[in-house]
Amino acid sequence: MTPRETHDGDEGAEELPAGLELSPAERSLWQAFREGGTCDLRTFDPELDDPHEEGVEWGPERTVRARVLALLLLQGPPPRPGRVSALKLTGARVTGTLNLAGGTIEPFVELRGCRFERELLLPESRFTTLRIVECALPRVEAARLTTEGDLHLPRCVVRAGIRLTDAHIGTDLLLSESVVYADRRGRSVTADGLTVAQDLQAELLESHGELSLRGATVGVSLSLRGSRLDNPHGRRALNAPQLTVERTLYLDAAGLTPPTGAGATPPYTATHTPARGTVVRRFECVGGVRLDDGRFGDAVDCDAARFVMESEQELSLRRIQTPELRFLCERPQRGRVVLSGAKVVNLVDQAASWPGLGGLWMAGFAYENLIPRGHFPLTRRLEWVAAATPEYAPEPYEMLATALRGSGEDAEAREVLLAKQRRRRETLPLAGKAWGVLQDVTVAYGYRPGRAAVWMAVLWALATIYFSVRPPQPLNPDEVPAWNPYLYCADLLLPVIDLHQDAAWRPTGTSQWLAAGLIMTGWVLATTVAAGASRLLRRA
Numbered sequence: 001m002t003p004r005e006t007h008d009g010d011e012g013a014e015e016l017p018a019g020l021e022l023s024p025a026e027r028s029l030w031q032a033f034r035e036g037g038t039c040d041l042r043t044f045d046p047e048l049d050d051p052h053e054e055g056v057e058w059g060p061e062r063t064v065r066a067r068v069l070a071l072l073l074l075q076g077p078p079p080r081p082g083r084v085s086a087l088k089l090t091g092a093r094v095t096g097t098l099n100l101a102g103g104t105i106e107p108f109v110e111l112r113g114c115r116f117e118r119e120l121l122l123p124e125s126r127f128t129t130l131r132i133v134e135c136a137l138p139r140v141e142a143a144r145l146t147t148e149g150d151l152h153l154p155r156c157v158v159r160a161g162i163r164l165t166d167a168h169i170g171t172d173l174l175l176s177e178s179v180v181y182a183d184r185r186g187r188s189v190t191a192d193g194l195t196v197a198q199d200l201q202a203e204l205l206e207s208h209g210e211l212s213l214r215g216a217t218v219g220v221s222l223s224l225r226g227s228r229l230d231n232p233h234g235r236r237a238l239n240a241p242q243l244t245v246e247r248t249l250y251l252d253a254a255g256l257t258p259p260t261g262a263g264a265t266p267p268y269t270a271t272h273t274p275a276r277g278t279v280v281r282r283f284e285c286v287g288g289v290r291l292d293d294g295r296f297g298d299a300v301d302c303d304a305a306r307f308v309m310e311s312e313q314e315l316s317l318r319r320i321q322t323p324e325l326r327f328l329c330e331r332p333q334r335g336r337v338v339l340s341g342a343k344v345v346n347l348v349d350q351a352a353s354w355p356g357l358g359g360l361w362m363a364g365f366a367y368e369n370l371i372p373r374g375h376f377p378l379t380r381r382l383e384w385v386a387a388a389t390p391e392y393a394p395e396p397y398e399m400l401a402t403a404l405r406g407s408g409e410d411a412e413a414r415e416v417l418l419a420k421q422r423r424r425r426e427t428l429p430l431a432g433k434a435w436g437v438l439q440d441v442t443v444a445y446g447y448r449p450g451r452a453a454v455w456m457a458v459l460w461a462l463a464t465i466y467f468s469v470r471p472p473q474p475l476n477p478d479e480v481p482a483w484n485p486y487l488y489c490a491d492l493l494l495p496v497i498d499l500h501q502d503a504a505w506r507p508t509g510t511s512q513w514l515a516a517g518l519i520m521t522g523w524v525l526a527t528t529v530a531a532g533a534s535r536l537l538r539r540a
Helices: 024-035 066-075 378-388 394-406 410-425 430-446 450-469 485-493 510-539
Strands: 038-040 063-065 086-090 093-095 108-112 130-133 179-181 187-190 206-208 210-212 228-230 236-239 248-250 254-256 279-281 284-286 288-290 299-301 306-308 314-316 321-327 336-338 343-349 366-372
Touching: 024 038, 024 063, 024 066, 024 086, 063 066, 066 086, 066 093, 179 187, 187 206, 228 236, 236 284, 366 394, 378 394, 378 410, 394 410, 410 430, 450 485, 450 510, 485 510
Parallel strands: 038 086, 063 093, 086 108, 108 130, 179 206, 187 210, 206 228, 210 236, 228 284, 236 288, 248 299, 284 306, 288 314, 299 321, 314 336, 321 343, 343 366
Antiparallel strands: 254 279
């Protein structure tokens, strides 16, 4: 096989360093570099050209030494007149370690469908644009890498992890459809302190190990649509505390379209809005997730996501801040969802997404608007709050009531506050519980003050019937007013208003006990109504 190249002739041999002999494939690459063209070493047999296919040997006609690549990128020959030099290599086996550490690489670099025998060393190097597409690599070591343009690593298989600690990407970072296995520390992608000026796309990514983005900053959106993060034996599959995303973090599903070949351009095979009939792959995370103290400018989207955790693992969203949290995932069967201290404007959720008792923590969770998807009745909302408070805490109830009142649901807000009082009653001593039950039965802790009027009307009617049959004796027969059982019973029940009836009559025996009971009941009802009125005034 003769390498295909986009140039003619064999000029440029005089630019070779002394003692360096090039193979035909390397010579073809050398000339293509000066032309700014592509050196294509493929056979165009899909099985033979697949860099991930095990057991397929790539001979010397497809082999390029890493030393030659480094020489071209760091001290390459000048371009031909009227051309711009670029390293574009397709379908090659790269032998040796490509070490560009600390170097400044000015030419455009694009490696497609290549098989690297050893790791790629790029720490503290500087590129304009670097594209490594559909390649097989043992490892990518690129701490503190800087690019003016894109860094593309889509559809690659990396056997021992990618390190991008403190890297600075001038535009976009692409990891879509890559398969990355863990390094010796159990991390698949280590990108702590990473800065991406625009988008970080890692759609349909397969991560076998911990994906670490601690303190990373993304200038636009971070998309993990349709990705699978798998770290069942570690503590976390996604570890990204203090992550800053200027727009949206996508942990939702991606639509799949047919492969477009090695020459595809982004977004490769992921579609953001799947059409009818399109195969959809959800985001799936096996292991814990940590997004503590994150800042997200538009939203965190977990639509149709699946989180598989062990009992001690967490989906931790502690103290995150975002205008919208779309918690529309599949309900986690184990582990905990932690929202303690988070601040959200819009909470978009569904009843089927939240875990049960002991699986949800949200002390200090603040939100302004509830936007339920599907049927989410108040009874389920109260179960949601109860699941988050195995021990009584007033804040989740008060936050829910505030959100309901803000949306005009005053009656539901009162029901929530009533539920709060009933939960609080469970923590009181016996006397407090008895008093609480009395307030609940009579006026529902003041949230249903109409009950007091009903109780007083019933008692007044029954007492009026009784005293009509058995009127009391007058205290002073000479100054007694005309007997009126209606006014007499009203005077007993109303603790503040004096109708000048009860002081003129002297009940005895059973009537005396009944009169005392009416007076005590009147005070109890008045006290509970006053307590309820004070709560209403405080809320106003």
